[in-house]
Amino acid sequence: MRLLVIEDDKDLNRQIVAALEAAGYAVDSARDGEEGHFLGDTEPYDAIVLDLGLPKLDGISVLSRWRGAGRVMPVLILTARDGWTEKVQGFDAGADDYVPKPFHMEELLARLRALLRRSAGHASNELVCGPVRLDTRASRVLVDGLAIKLTSHEFRLLSYLMHHTGRVVSRTEIVEHLYDQDFDRDSNTIEVFVGRLRKKLGVDVLHTVRGLGYVMNAAGPDAGKN
DSSP, X not given: OEEEEEOSOHHHHHHHHHHXXXXXXXXXXXXXXXXXXXXXXXXXXXEEEXXXXXXXXXXXXXXXXXXXXXXXXXXXXXXXXXXXXXHHHHHHHTOOEEEEESOOHHHHHHHHHHHHHHHTTOOSSEEEETTEEEETTTTEEEETTEEEOOOHHHHXXXXXXXXXXXXXXXXXXXXXXXXXXXXOTTOOHHHHHHHHHHHHHOSTTEEEETTTEEEEOTTOTTTTOO
């Protein structure tokens, strides 16, 4: 999953990005409202962490512009602990959740996991496709009850596909949602990661839909089609 962090405090920005990357996310960052608005308006992020007290363009204005333009990605706002009016303004502008400063990083991660689950239609921390189970909280994958080891890229790929189980996901969408701005968009490594992931899973749940992309479906690639 690909996230954006917009926070003007250099140290806090760096800490949040590091924690999100350690949790397996691809992360871009910005330190002012103008750059943050541009990135959120032009890149397909799965969720955004947005500080409200930003230079150049405040967070409420950034969020209002996104929602006015029809951008629907989940947004978690960061507010001062006593800034209840900012919280209300944030929700009215289209925020999905908030975390007051100072905060524990684990709470931020938990709230983001919840936003990502809900946006994909899942209620539990555990995503299931046939014998494959992915624990989003522990970043752990089990196949038939046995843990398997994945690289960070393989885990990102599996996580994104399992958040969208049953839907065909194009290679372009995978690249846009799994890698940050600096990733080589012309790379053919997605096919390599898919091949490695299939081999490690060892079960027939990850299917290629020729000309369209990939789908996670324990019942086969054509399940649900008329």
